[in-house]
Amino acid sequence: MSCEAHGDVHFGIDLGGTKIELIALDRAGRELLRRRTATPRNDYPATVEALARLLEDAERELGARGTVGIGTPGAVSRLTGRMKNCNSTWLNGMPLLEDLEHRLGRPVRVTNDANCFALSEATDGAAAGAEVVFGVILGTGCGAGIVVRGEVLTGPNAIAGEWGHNPLPWPRDDERPGPPCYCGKAGCLETWISGTGLSRDLRAAGGPDLPASEVAGRAAAGDAACEAALQRLEERTARGLAHVINILDPDIIVLGGGLSNLARLYENVPRLWGPHVFSDSVETRLVAPRFGDSSGVRGAARLWD
Ligand SMILES: [Zn+2]
Numbered sequence: 001m002s003c004e005a006h007g008d009v010h011f012g013i014d015l016g017g018t019k020i021e022l023i024a025l026d027r028a029g030r031e032l033l034r035r036r037t038a039t040p041r042n043d044y045p046a047t048v049e050a051l052a053r054l055l056e057d058a059e060r061e062l063g064a065r066g067t068v069g070i071g072t073p074g075a076v077s078r079l080t081g082r083m084k085n086c087n088s089t090w091l092n093g094m095p096l097l098e099d100l101e102h103r104l105g106r107p108v109r110v111t112n113d114a115n116c117f118a119l120s121e122a123t124d125g126a127a128a129g130a131e132v133v134f135g136v137i138l139g140t141g142c143g144a145g146i147v148v149r150g151e152v153l154t155g156p157n158a159i160a161g162e163w164g165h166n167p168l169p170w171p172r173d174d175e176r177p178g179p180p181c182y183c184g185k186a187g188c189l190e191t192w193i194s195g196t197g198l199s200r201d202l203r204a205a206g207g208p209d210l211p212a213s214e215v216a217g218r219a220a221a222g223d224a225a226c227e228a229a230l231q232r233l234e235e236r237t238a239r240g241l242a243h244v245i246n247i248l249d250p251d252i253i254v255l256g257g258g259l260s261n262l263a264r265l266y267e268n269v270p271r272l273w274g275p276h277v278f279s280d281s282v283e284t285r286l287v288a289p290r291f292g293d294s295s296g297v298r299g300a301a302r303l304w305d
Contacts, residue, residue: 009066011055012301014113015039015047017073017088017140022054023297024062029124033058034297042090052103069109069303071116071296072096073143075158085162087141087182109303113137114161114256115152116299117289118145121254123302125290134161134250135295138237139257142190142197146248152303164190168236169243170276193237195258202229216262233259234268241269242276245284252285256295260288 009032014021020039024032037054040046051070059065074086076097083091100108118127118135127133133147142164146153153160165188168175178187179200191197195212203209207225210218219226241253255265270286291298 009062009064010301010304011058011066011068012116012297012299012303013051013055013068013070014116014296014300015051015070015072015088015091016113016296017041020047020051020054021297022058023294023301024058024066025298025301029298029302033062039088041088044090044094047091048096048099048103051100055104065106067109067301067304068100068104068106069111069116069300070100071113071300072110073113075112075154076110078156078158085159085183089182111152111154111300111303112143112145112158112161113296114143115145115147115154116297116303117256117295118147118161118254118299119152119302120291120295120299121256121289122147122150123299123305125254125295125298126287127252127254130251132248132250132252134244134248134253136163136241136253136255137257138194138255138259140194140196142194142257144244146250163240163244164188164194166240166243168192169239189236189240193233193240193259198229198233198259201232202226205229212258213261216264230262230264231268234265235272237265238269238272239276241286242273245273245277245279245282250284252287254287254289256289256292260292263288 010025012023019036021036023034073088074084077084083094083096086092097110114137117137121127121135122133136144144161144163146161165183167187168189179191180186181188181191198212215226219230266286
């Protein structure tokens, strides 16, 4: 395969805390190639180098140079041009965009990984055609992105959609002040409605110490503690999303990340959010992603659409 003209190939890269994943899409959004490598944790120069090598190897393989979009945790500060809000904390304060443009010899677009997820699902995924899309990643943490009429909403602080660090709304007494969060506060939504949060909540209620991916299986097999933890997760997710609906009123909410594999969320959460939404009826749809884990890289590649 050879695509000579610059711009025919769009590379998307998802810079995660444990892996760096790359995809190459053609103009029509078809996947040409996909590669991944481990993220050099706690080593910024090595992270930049690993990312650049992954791209160079892919370009050599395809015989084509392309546009580069990157999804990262956190965001590029509009004030300083440096990274902020990354749970991969070794990126914070670093001029990632500038360093990558210098290393790769071309303009690069960098945005939050949840924004990439939302953009991918809004473009040709589960939310295709919807006017206002809220894309949520419920993984290790809880991030979100907003796409309006096909465009990512970033905002002057580059934090549009950073809902995971709002507090859990309408907290009960036993939910206050809530678990400590890496951001320095306590009781952030992320500490409740994430894979990590589900496991912690299960342990705190006297249940077994389990990764989130095993809780649903145990609940289905009759484990009462796991079932109760999932019901708390659903009810808290409903409260959290009711806040979003009251402010943004999205047409559709797409879930991503590990917890999006819980099929029961799509039925139970909308059943529970009604009382918290300031409306006589709630037309908002809650749906599973089309591309799942691939939406991060697909959305990054689409930053140059
Ligand atoms: Zn927080």
